[in-house]
Amino acid sequence: MTVDNSVNGTAQSDILNAPFLKTLISQIRGQDSYGFYRSWSDELILKPFVVTKQKKREISLEGEVDPATQARIMVFFRAIAASIEKETNLISQVVVDLNHEGFGWVLVFSGRLLLVKRTLRDAHRFGFDSLEKLAEEGENLVAKGLELAKTFPEASKL
Amino acid sequence: MTVDNSVNGTAQSDILNAPFLKTLISQIRGQDSYGFYRSWSDELILKPFVVTKQKKREISLEGEVDPATQARIMVFFRAIAASIEKETNLISQVVVDLNHEGFGWVLVFSGRLLLVKRTLRDAHRFGFDSLEKLAEEGENLVAKGLELAKTFPEASKL
Numbered sequence: 001m002t003v004d005n006s007v008n009g010t011a012q013s014d015i016l017n018a019p020f021l022k023t024l025i026s027q028i029r030g031q032d033s034y035g036f037y038r039s040w041s042d043e044l045i046l047k048p049f050v051v052t053k054q055k056k057r058e059i060s061l062e063g064e065v066d067p068a069t070q071a072r073i074m075v076f077f078r079a080i081a082a083s084i085e086k087e088t089n090l091i092s093q094v095v096v097d098l099n100h101e102g103f104g105w106v107l108v109f110s111g112r113l114l115l116v117k118r119t120l121r122d123a124h125r126f127g128f129d130s131l132e133k134l135a136e137e138g139e140n141l142v143a144k145g146l147e148l149a150k151t152f153p154e155a156s157k158l
Numbered sequence: 159m160t161v162d163n164s165v166n167g168t169a170q171s172d173i174l175n176a177p178f179l180k181t182l183i184s185q186i187r188g189q190d191s192y193g194f195y196r197s198w199s200d201e202l203i204l205k206p207f208v209v210t211k212q213k214k215r216e217i218s219l220e221g222e223v224d225p226a227t228q229a230r231i232m233v234f235f236r237a238i239a240a241s242i243e244k245e246t247n248l249i250s251q252v253v254v255d256l257n258h259e260g261f262g263w264v265l266v267f268s269g270r271l272l273l274v275k276r277t278l279r280d281a282h283r284f285g286f287d288s289l290e291k292l293a294e295e296g297e298n299l300v301a302k303g304l305e306l307a308k309t310f311p312e313a314s315k316l
Contacts, residue, residue: 095263097255105253107265112272112306113313148270152313155271158306 015131016042020138023086024049024079031075048072049134051127065102065123073098073106073126076138077116081108083142084115088149090156098123108145111158115145173289174200178296181244182207182237189233206230207292209285223260223281231256231264231284234296235274239266241300242273246307248314256281266303269316273303 015021025042032038037045049072051059074096081092090110098104102123108116120126128134149156173179183200190196195203207230209217232254239250248268256262260281266274278284286292307314 093263095253095255095265097253105251107253107267109265109272109275112275112310114267114270114272117267117270148316152270152310155310155313 013043015135016046018135018139020079020083020142021046021131021135023083024076024134024138027075027079027082043131046131046134049076049128050130051125052129056125056127059125061102061122061124064100065098069124069126070096070098073120073123076126077106077108080116080138080141080145083138084108084110084145084149087146088156090149110149111156113148113152113156113158115148115156116141171201173293174204176293176297178237178241178300179204179289179293181241182234182292182296185233185237185240201289204289204292207234207286208288209283210287214283214285217283219260219280219282222258223256227282227284228254228256231278231281234284235264235266238274238296238299238303241296242266242268242303242307245304246314248307254278268307269314271306271310271314271316273306273314274299 016025021042025045028045029037048068074094077094077096081094084090085092088110092108092110092115095107095109096104097106098120102121102125104120104123106116106118106120107114128137174183179200183203186203187195206226232252235252235254239252242248243250246268250266250268250273253265253267254262255264256278260279260283262278262281264274264276264278265272286295
């Protein structure tokens with residue numbers, strides 16, 4: 001982390017070592033074809049994933065979900081898929097299907113097995129209370145997916 | 159079939175008794191809250207599902223997929239879900255995720271099991287050569303889904 005891009009000092013740098021956040025960051029940097037984030041710290045890159053309750057209330061639910069928010073939803077679930085892939089060598093797909101009201105499905109699947117199956121509501125307000133919460137929720141979804149892949153190996157390889 | 163709405167005489171009425179087409183028609187009539195199709199014959203209702211190769215070439219791939227076509231894709235896969243539900247008592251969900259180029263995924267799932275997993279291309283041109291082909295493709299997808307539900311009953315009930 002460079003001092004220039006520091007957001008809140010270095011207090012949060014421990015959480016940035018959480019395996020899920022590392023995967024999330026590498027997904028974002030991996031898609032950064034134009035080097036837009038090259039000079040950004042990890043913390044700064046993850047900052048938009050933190051949306052406090054107060055801030056959520058301020059985000060209007062009118063109109064389409066902001067493309068930047070849609071991209072964040074996608075990369076969050078791609079990071080979950082990538083974390084599961086790393087452990088299992090399964091190849092997985094992420095499908096995000098949101099309607100105009102920000103309601104819809106997120107599905108991560110491998111073979112015929114759904115590793116993640118989520119409905120989203122108010123996707124306009126997608127975000128987490130803190131980086132800790134982001135890491136926690138990510139890890140939980142990864143753990144659940146890994147458990148399913150272990151329980152149904154044949155279905156996941158079809 | 160009433161004479162008024164006959165499309166090609168009665169030559170095709172046999173195929174209209176195919177179980178999949180019966181389910182498809184009952185799905186369409188079941189969603190017909192305003193009675194729009196009440197006076198239509200089954201054959202007339204299914205006519206838009208038949209798109210010949212010639213006609214496909216005439217459908218432009220520019221712009222969004224026509225909402226009527228999107229609705230037809232949805233009801234086709236809902237009919238597959240309904241046919242599987244009838245046999246297995248599983249409750250299933252249909253997710254159709256199309257991008258602006260008419261490319262995307264169709265997923266039908268029950269519990270954690272994907273009963274149908276399809277990529278669509280050129281969804282603007284969704285359709286079948288004939289009612290026979292429509293019935294055949296529907297039955298095939300239903301059969302495949304039933305086989306999966308039988309092979310992975312635990313995953314389908316999660």
